[in-house]
Amino acid sequence: MADLIVRTEGVKWVLSVGEFVGDVYFSLRTKRRRGSADRIAQRMVADLGTGGGHEMMAGGKVTAVGMPHLSPGELTEILVARFLKAVKRRDTKAENLLAYSREAAVPGKPDSAEPSLEERKSGSSRIQR
Known part of the structure:
Protein backbone atom coordinates (compact mmCIF):
# COMPACT_ATOMS: atom_id res chain seq x y z
CA MET A 1 0.00 0.00 0.00
CA ALA A 2 2.74 2.45 0.99
CA ASP A 3 4.58 1.76 -2.29
CA LEU A 4 1.52 2.85 -4.27
CA ILE A 5 0.64 5.92 -2.23
CA VAL A 6 4.18 7.36 -2.26
CA ARG A 7 3.88 7.67 -6.06
CA THR A 8 1.05 10.19 -5.68
CA GLU A 9 1.92 13.73 -6.77
CA GLY A 10 2.86 15.94 -3.82
CA VAL A 11 3.38 13.04 -1.41
CA LYS A 12 6.82 12.96 0.19
CA TRP A 13 6.30 10.46 3.03
CA VAL A 14 3.93 7.55 3.64
CA LEU A 15 3.37 5.66 6.88
CA SER A 16 1.23 2.56 6.59
CA VAL A 17 0.20 0.85 9.84
CA GLY A 18 -1.68 -2.39 10.40
CA GLU A 19 -2.54 -4.80 13.17
CA PHE A 20 -2.45 -8.59 13.07
CA VAL A 21 -3.18 -10.82 16.06
CA GLY A 22 -2.42 -8.00 18.48
CA ASP A 23 0.90 -6.99 16.91
CA VAL A 24 1.34 -3.64 15.14
CA TYR A 25 3.31 -3.54 11.88
CA PHE A 26 4.32 -0.44 9.94
CA SER A 27 5.91 0.47 6.66
CA LEU A 28 7.59 3.77 5.74
CA ARG A 29 8.24 5.05 2.24
CA THR A 30 9.66 8.34 0.97
CA LYS A 31 10.63 9.90 -2.35
CA ARG A 32 13.60 11.63 -0.74
CA ARG A 33 16.93 10.07 -1.71
CA ARG A 34 18.41 10.76 1.70
CA GLY A 35 15.19 10.36 3.65
CA SER A 36 16.71 8.34 6.50
CA ALA A 37 13.61 6.15 6.68
CA ASP A 38 15.69 3.55 8.51
CA ARG A 39 16.60 5.95 11.31
CA ILE A 40 13.05 7.24 11.58
CA ALA A 41 11.74 3.66 11.89
CA GLN A 42 14.26 2.95 14.66
CA ARG A 43 13.23 6.13 16.52
CA MET A 44 9.56 5.24 16.19
CA VAL A 45 10.04 1.91 17.97
CA ALA A 46 12.93 2.93 20.25
CA ASP A 47 11.50 1.44 23.45
CA LEU A 48 8.62 -0.50 21.90
CA GLY A 49 9.82 -2.99 19.29
CA THR A 50 12.08 -3.42 16.27
CA GLY A 51 12.52 -1.41 13.10
CA GLY A 52 14.96 -0.68 10.32
CA GLY A 53 15.44 -0.49 6.59
CA HIS A 54 17.10 1.79 4.08
CA GLU A 55 17.13 5.52 3.25
CA MET A 56 13.88 5.43 1.25
CA MET A 57 12.04 2.46 2.75
CA ALA A 58 11.76 0.96 6.20
CA GLY A 59 9.44 -0.92 8.48
CA GLY A 60 8.99 -2.39 11.90
CA LYS A 61 6.93 -4.33 14.39
CA VAL A 62 5.68 -3.79 17.92
CA THR A 63 4.59 -6.91 19.77
CA ALA A 64 1.70 -6.08 22.07
CA VAL A 65 2.41 -9.13 24.25
CA GLY A 66 5.28 -7.31 25.92
CA MET A 67 3.08 -4.30 26.64
CA PRO A 68 -0.22 -5.44 28.14
CA HIS A 69 -0.93 -1.91 29.38
CA LEU A 70 -1.19 -0.59 25.79
CA SER A 71 -3.77 -1.66 23.21
CA PRO A 72 -2.80 -2.06 19.54
CA GLY A 73 -4.75 1.16 18.88
CA GLU A 74 -2.73 3.04 21.50
CA LEU A 75 0.51 1.64 20.09
CA THR A 76 -0.56 2.83 16.64
CA GLU A 77 -1.22 6.33 17.99
CA ILE A 78 2.26 6.41 19.56
CA LEU A 79 3.90 5.29 16.30
CA VAL A 80 2.00 7.89 14.25
CA ALA A 81 2.88 10.69 16.70
CA ARG A 82 6.57 9.72 16.66
CA PHE A 83 6.58 9.55 12.86
CA LEU A 84 4.98 12.99 12.49
CA LYS A 85 7.48 14.44 14.96
CA ALA A 86 10.41 12.86 13.08
CA VAL A 87 9.32 14.29 9.72
CA LYS A 88 8.46 17.64 11.33
CA ARG A 89 4.75 17.47 10.44
CA ARG A 90 3.10 17.54 13.87
CA ASP A 91 0.29 19.68 12.48
CA THR A 92 -0.69 16.91 10.04
CA LYS A 93 -3.53 14.59 10.96
CA ALA A 94 -3.33 10.89 10.14
CA GLU A 95 -5.97 9.67 7.71
CA ASN A 96 -7.53 6.21 7.66
CA LEU A 97 -7.74 5.11 4.03
CA LEU A 98 -9.78 1.98 4.76
CA ALA A 99 -13.56 1.89 4.95
CA TYR A 100 -13.56 -0.69 7.74
Whole structure:
Protein backbone atom coordinates (compact mmCIF):
# COMPACT_ATOMS: atom_id res chain seq x y z
CA MET A 1 0.00 0.00 0.00
CA ALA A 2 2.74 2.45 0.99
CA ASP A 3 4.58 1.76 -2.29
CA LEU A 4 1.52 2.85 -4.27
CA ILE A 5 0.64 5.92 -2.23
CA VAL A 6 4.18 7.36 -2.26
CA ARG A 7 3.88 7.67 -6.06
CA THR A 8 1.05 10.19 -5.68
CA GLU A 9 1.92 13.73 -6.77
CA GLY A 10 2.86 15.94 -3.82
CA VAL A 11 3.38 13.04 -1.41
CA LYS A 12 6.82 12.96 0.19
CA TRP A 13 6.30 10.46 3.03
CA VAL A 14 3.93 7.55 3.64
CA LEU A 15 3.37 5.66 6.88
CA SER A 16 1.23 2.56 6.59
CA VAL A 17 0.20 0.85 9.84
CA GLY A 18 -1.68 -2.39 10.40
CA GLU A 19 -2.54 -4.80 13.17
CA PHE A 20 -2.45 -8.59 13.07
CA VAL A 21 -3.18 -10.82 16.06
CA GLY A 22 -2.42 -8.00 18.48
CA ASP A 23 0.90 -6.99 16.91
CA VAL A 24 1.34 -3.64 15.14
CA TYR A 25 3.31 -3.54 11.88
CA PHE A 26 4.32 -0.44 9.94
CA SER A 27 5.91 0.47 6.66
CA LEU A 28 7.59 3.77 5.74
CA ARG A 29 8.24 5.05 2.24
CA THR A 30 9.66 8.34 0.97
CA LYS A 31 10.63 9.90 -2.35
CA ARG A 32 13.60 11.63 -0.74
CA ARG A 33 16.93 10.07 -1.71
CA ARG A 34 18.41 10.76 1.70
CA GLY A 35 15.19 10.36 3.65
CA SER A 36 16.71 8.34 6.50
CA ALA A 37 13.61 6.15 6.68
CA ASP A 38 15.69 3.55 8.51
CA ARG A 39 16.60 5.95 11.31
CA ILE A 40 13.05 7.24 11.58
CA ALA A 41 11.74 3.66 11.89
CA GLN A 42 14.26 2.95 14.66
CA ARG A 43 13.23 6.13 16.52
CA MET A 44 9.56 5.24 16.19
CA VAL A 45 10.04 1.91 17.97
CA ALA A 46 12.93 2.93 20.25
CA ASP A 47 11.50 1.44 23.45
CA LEU A 48 8.62 -0.50 21.90
CA GLY A 49 9.82 -2.99 19.29
CA THR A 50 12.08 -3.42 16.27
CA GLY A 51 12.52 -1.41 13.10
CA GLY A 52 14.96 -0.68 10.32
CA GLY A 53 15.44 -0.49 6.59
CA HIS A 54 17.10 1.79 4.08
CA GLU A 55 17.13 5.52 3.25
CA MET A 56 13.88 5.43 1.25
CA MET A 57 12.04 2.46 2.75
CA ALA A 58 11.76 0.96 6.20
CA GLY A 59 9.44 -0.92 8.48
CA GLY A 60 8.99 -2.39 11.90
CA LYS A 61 6.93 -4.33 14.39
CA VAL A 62 5.68 -3.79 17.92
CA THR A 63 4.59 -6.91 19.77
CA ALA A 64 1.70 -6.08 22.07
CA VAL A 65 2.41 -9.13 24.25
CA GLY A 66 5.28 -7.31 25.92
CA MET A 67 3.08 -4.30 26.64
CA PRO A 68 -0.22 -5.44 28.14
CA HIS A 69 -0.93 -1.91 29.38
CA LEU A 70 -1.19 -0.59 25.79
CA SER A 71 -3.77 -1.66 23.21
CA PRO A 72 -2.80 -2.06 19.54
CA GLY A 73 -4.75 1.16 18.88
CA GLU A 74 -2.73 3.04 21.50
CA LEU A 75 0.51 1.64 20.09
CA THR A 76 -0.56 2.83 16.64
CA GLU A 77 -1.22 6.33 17.99
CA ILE A 78 2.26 6.41 19.56
CA LEU A 79 3.90 5.29 16.30
CA VAL A 80 2.00 7.89 14.25
CA ALA A 81 2.88 10.69 16.70
CA ARG A 82 6.57 9.72 16.66
CA PHE A 83 6.58 9.55 12.86
CA LEU A 84 4.98 12.99 12.49
CA LYS A 85 7.48 14.44 14.96
CA ALA A 86 10.41 12.86 13.08
CA VAL A 87 9.32 14.29 9.72
CA LYS A 88 8.46 17.64 11.33
CA ARG A 89 4.75 17.47 10.44
CA ARG A 90 3.10 17.54 13.87
CA ASP A 91 0.29 19.68 12.48
CA THR A 92 -0.69 16.91 10.04
CA LYS A 93 -3.53 14.59 10.96
CA ALA A 94 -3.33 10.89 10.14
CA GLU A 95 -5.97 9.67 7.71
CA ASN A 96 -7.53 6.21 7.66
CA LEU A 97 -7.74 5.11 4.03
CA LEU A 98 -9.78 1.98 4.76
CA ALA A 99 -13.56 1.89 4.95
CA TYR A 100 -13.56 -0.69 7.74
CA SER A 101 -11.86 -1.09 11.09
CA ARG A 102 -9.29 -3.79 11.76
CA GLU A 103 -10.07 -3.34 15.46
CA ALA A 104 -13.31 -5.18 14.78
CA ALA A 105 -11.49 -8.14 13.24
CA VAL A 106 -11.89 -11.51 14.90
CA PRO A 107 -8.69 -13.62 15.04
CA GLY A 108 -9.14 -16.80 13.04
CA LYS A 109 -11.80 -15.23 10.79
CA PRO A 110 -9.80 -13.51 8.04
CA ASP A 111 -12.79 -11.71 6.53
CA SER A 112 -14.45 -10.67 9.80
CA ALA A 113 -13.33 -7.03 9.57
CA GLU A 114 -14.03 -6.36 5.93
CA PRO A 115 -17.66 -5.94 4.90
CA SER A 116 -18.66 -7.24 1.47
CA LEU A 117 -19.13 -4.81 -1.41
CA GLU A 118 -22.91 -5.17 -1.07
CA GLU A 119 -22.74 -4.36 2.65
CA ARG A 120 -20.59 -1.30 2.00
CA LYS A 121 -23.01 -0.04 -0.66
CA SER A 122 -26.07 -0.57 1.53
CA GLY A 123 -24.41 0.78 4.66
CA SER A 124 -25.09 -2.41 6.62
CA SER A 125 -22.36 -4.48 8.19
CA ARG A 126 -21.97 -8.00 9.50
CA ILE A 127 -19.37 -6.87 12.04
CA GLN A 128 -20.56 -7.23 15.61
CA ARG A 129 -18.91 -5.34 18.41
